[in-house]
Every structure is written in C-alpha cells, then in structure tokens.
Amino acid sequence: MIMTEPARRKAPEEEQGSTPRAARREGDNPSQKTAAAPPQIDEMEFVRKARNGNLEAYDELVKRYQERIYATIYHMTSNHEDANDLAQEAFIKAFHALKSFKGGSSFYTWVYRIAVNKTINFLKQRKNKAQMSLDDLDFNVEHDPDLVALISDKTPRREVNLAELQEKLNGAMQKLSEPHRLVVTLHDVQGLSHEEIAKIMDCNIGTVRSRLFYARQQLQAYLSDYLK
Amino acid sequence: MSPIPDDFEQLRRLLALKRHETPPPGYFHGFSRQVIVRIQAGDLGDPEEASIWSFGGGSLLQRIWATLDARPILAGAFGVAVCGFFVVGALISDNTTNAVANQLPTQPLQLGMGQPAPLWHNAKTQTEFPSTDGAELVPTYQPPPDSIFEEIRKGQTPRPLSPQSAMPNPVRVSFSNP
Numbered sequence: 001m002i003m004t005e006p007a008r009r010k011a012p013e014e015e016q017g018s019t020p021r022a023a024r025r026e027g028d029n030p031s032q033k034t035a036a037a038p039p040q041i042d043e044m045e046f047v048r049k050a051r052n053g054n055l056e057a058y059d060e061l062v063k064r065y066q067e068r069i070y071a072t073i074y075h076m077t078s079n080h081e082d083a084n085d086l087a088q089e090a091f092i093k094a095f096h097a098l099k100s101f102k103g104g105s106s107f108y109t110w111v112y113r114i115a116v117n118k119t120i121n122f123l124k125q126r127k128n129k130a131q132m133s134l135d136d137l138d139f140n141v142e143h144d145p146d147l148v149a150l151i152s153d154k155t156p157r158r159e160v161n162l163a164e165l166q167e168k169l170n171g172a173m174q175k176l177s178e179p180h181r182l183v184v185t186l187h188d189v190q191g192l193s194h195e196e197i198a199k200i201m202d203c204n205i206g207t208v209r210s211r212l213f214y215a216r217q218q219l220q221a222y223l224s225d226y227l228k
Numbered sequence: 229m230s231p232i233p234d235d236f237e238q239l240r241r242l243l244a245l246k247r248h249e250t251p252p253p254g255y256f257h258g259f260s261r262q263v264i265v266r267i268q269a270g271d272l273g274d275p276e277e278a279s280i281w282s283f284g285g286g287s288l289l290q291r292i293w294a295t296l297d298a299r300p301i302l303a304g305a306f307g308v309a310v311c312g313f314f315v316v317g318a319l320i321s322d323n324t325t326n327a328v329a330n331q332l333p334t335q336p337l338q339l340g341m342g343q344p345a346p347l348w349h350n351a352k353t354q355t356e357f358p359s360t361d362g363a364e365l366v367p368t369y370q371p372p373p374d375s376i377f378e379e380i381r382k383g384q385t386p387r388p389l390s391p392q393s394a395m396p397n398p399v400r401v402s403f404s405n406p
Contacts, residue, residue: 055264062260070259075246084251091263092271125294134249141248146241162245169245188243216236219243227238 047107051098062091065108068190069115075185076119076178077126078170079133086122090115105199112200120178132170137162165226172222180215187212 043064049057069090074083094111101110141162173181182201186192187208194212198205220227296303 055267058267059260059264062263066256066259070251070256074249074251080251088259088263088266092266095263095267096272135251137245137248138250141245144244144248146244165242166245166249169242173246184243188240189246216239220236220239223239223242226242 043107044103047098047101047103050095051101058095061107061111065111066091069111072112072185072190073115073119074135075173075189076116076123076181078174079131080135081133082122082126086119087115090118093118109196109199113202116182116200120182123178132167132174134166134170137166168223168226172219175222176215176218180211180218183208183211184215184219188216 043061046057046061050061066087070083070087073086073090074080077083077086090111094114097114101107173184176184179201183197186197186200187194192200194205194208197208201208296306
C-alpha cells in the first residue's frame with residue numbers, strides 16, 4: 001500500500017475479484033448499469049441460518065457483498081486501512097444485529113446502510129485528520145477507452161498522469177461533504193440507481209438527484225484543469 | 229430519440245478512474261475469514277459502544293472532544309463558561325462565609341431554659357495505671373475551671389497544678405564508673 005503516491009500494479013485479471021466492473025462500464029447511464037441489487041436466490045435462507053448462529057451461512061453472505069461494501073467505504077475514506085477496518089466492523093455489527101433485520105428491504109440494502117452509517121460516523125470523528133492511502137490502479141485502466149480518450153490528448157506520459165489524476169480526484173472527493181460524496185460514490189462510481197441510493201440513505205429520490213447535481217458541480221470546479 | 233446531452237459527461241468519465249482502484253491481490257480471499265474469526269472472538273464490531281462512556285455512535289468524551297475540536301469558537305466559549313463558573317462559585321462562597329460569620333451570636337448558645345449540667349459533669353472516670361515505683365496513680369477527672377489564659381486575663385494568679393494531674397517525677401538514672 002502506498003501513501004498518496006499510488007504506483008501502477010500489473011495484476012492478473014483473475015485476482016481482481018468478481019466486481020461487476022466490466023458490466024458497469026456498459027452504457028452511459030450509471031443508473032442502468034450493473035450494480036443493481038444482486039439476485040436474492042437463497043439469500044433469505046442464508047440470512048435465516050445466520051440469524052440462528054450459522055457462521056458458514058454468514059460467511060457466504062460476507063463473500064457476496066464484501067467487495068461492494070469495501071469499495072463504497074474506500075471511496076468515501078480514500079484510505080485502504082480505514083476501509084478494511086470499517087468494512088469488517090460493518091459485517092460484524094450486521095451479524096449481531098441480524099435479529100433486528102425484518103426483511104423489509106434486501107439484506108444487501110440493509111448491510112449497505114449499516115456500512116454507510118458507520119463510515120459517516122467515522123468521518124465525522126476523523127475531521128481535520130484525513131490522510132489518503134490509495135489503492136493501486138489495476139491493469140485494466142490502460143484499456144479503459146474513456147480514460148484513454150481523456151488523458152491521451154493531454155500528455156504522452158500517461159502513467160505518471162494517471163497516478164497524479166488519481167490523487168487529484170481523491171483529493172477533490174474528500175472536499176465534498178459526506179452526503180454529497182456518498183451520492184457520487186454510489187451513483188457515478190458504483191453505478192447504483194437513484195432508487196437504491198434513496199433506500200440506502202433513507203431519503204427521497206429528489207434529494208438524491210439534487211445532491212448528485214450539487215456534488216458534480218463542485219467536483220467540476222475542483223477538477224476544472226482536467227476537464228477542459 | 230437521442231438522449232439529452234449531459235454537462236457532466238467528462239466528469240463522469242474521469243470518475244470512472246476510481247473504479248480501477250483495487251486493493252492488493254488476494255485481499256478478499258481472507259476477508260470473510262477475518263470477519264468470522266472476529267465474530268467468534270466476541271467482537272461486537274463497535275468497540276466504542278462497549279465503553280461505559282458510549283453514547284450513540286461513539287464515546288461520549290470523544291464526541292465532546294471532536295465537537296470542540298471542530299469548532300474553535302465553541303471551544304473558546306466553553307472555556308469561558310467554565311472559568312466563569314469557577315469565579316461565580318468563588319464569589320458566592322465568599323459571600324456565604326461572611327454572612328454566616330455576621331449571624332453568629334456573641335453569647336454562647338443555650339441549649340435549654342436553665343443551666344443544664346454539662347455532659348461531663350457527672351462523668352467519673354477512673355483509670356488505673358500500673359505503677360513503676362510502687363505507688364498507685366488513680367487520676368480522677370475533674371472539670372477544669374476557667375482556662376489558665378482566662379485566669380491570667382482576669383489578673384488572678386494561676387492556680388497550681390493539682391498533684392493528681394502532675395506529671396510523675398522523672399526517673400533519675402545514674403551511671404557508675406566501672
């Protein structure tokens with residue numbers, strides 16, 4: 001892990017886990033991209049078993065959602081170590097709170113809500129002490145057509161500028177307030193729909209849209225040098 | 229029908245970079261295992277909530293500290309309020325002492341209508357001490373008359389000490405030369 005100076009790592013694709021990243025890149029409208037709620041086949045069965053203390057069933061649930069939960073927390077904190085701790089604590093807290101899970105929403109949304117609340121509480125306490133510890137960029141970044149188009153016009157030294165761009169982007173994200181950063185993370189980075197975000201944040205869709213608009217405006221101002 | 233052009237298109241492309249930020253290879257292989265181990269170890273997932281000072285999402289003291297840390301003006305006001313509290317407390321305490329001193333009667337308090345006998349008047353204490361010189365000392369407690377300072381002030385000659393209350397003669401020890 002590199003502190004604020006991320007280096008490129010050529011990792012084999014099979015090690016990147018099963019994040020639906022490729023699917024998320026399909027289409028221009030993030031709300032139509034993948035990160036739709038995962039299939040709930042057997043999910044309630046796993047939840048029921050886990051509620052009765054079956055740790056193998058809960059292990060399966062953790063494996064299903066660990067990447068998305070980690071990614072959300074990481075994009076909110078821009079710190080790998082904090083994201084690791086918070087993601088684990090969110091799953092542990094969710095396990096102990098399973099008895100209060102009524103099934104009104106999907107387990108996925110419920111865990112997301114726990115993780116988000118935990119992260120926001122953490123960020124409020126961490127104020128003025130933010131330090132970035134960024135994850136490395138994966139191998140696929142070289143082949144992302146959007147990023148290639150964005151960067152190749154600017155400079156021939158693409159690697160250096162990707163790292164710099166990553167740092168600037170995370171710095172700009174950290175300037176946003178927690179609710180605005182969360183909306184951008186869930187919608188523009190993770191590809192959740194407005195409806196899902198509204199459920200997770202426990203607010204109405206109009207609030208989600210207005211926060212998203214305002215957050216994008218702020219980001220555009222912070223990153224104006226990279227968006228000409 | 230073509231979609232409405234989005235002013236944030238470039239920004240969204242830039243944000244796509246964050247999707248390529250991934251943790252170290254193999255990171256997720258042991259993640260769920262660590263969670264299960266922590267659950268088995270009795271971890272609650274929120275150490276602050278186990279604290280006696282916990283309140284809501286975090287420690288009460290940490291919350292107060294974080295609130296003051298984030299708002300310097302509030303911290304200053306809090307400091308002024310604490311100082312003011314001590315100053316007001318000191319002033320009130322001083323006034324109360326003076327008021328009590330002024331209200332104290334000049335004559336001794338009388339507990340009853342007549343002159344009650346002091347509690348110690350009928351007390352008769354006899355204490356026997358083993359004597360080292362063969363004489364028995366049987367001190368009898370008697371109530372003191374006026375104090376010696378009072379007698380001097382009145383111009384009286386201080387009364388001699390009673391033999392009962394006199395200190396025993398010092399033991400003289402002589403050493404003979406060998």
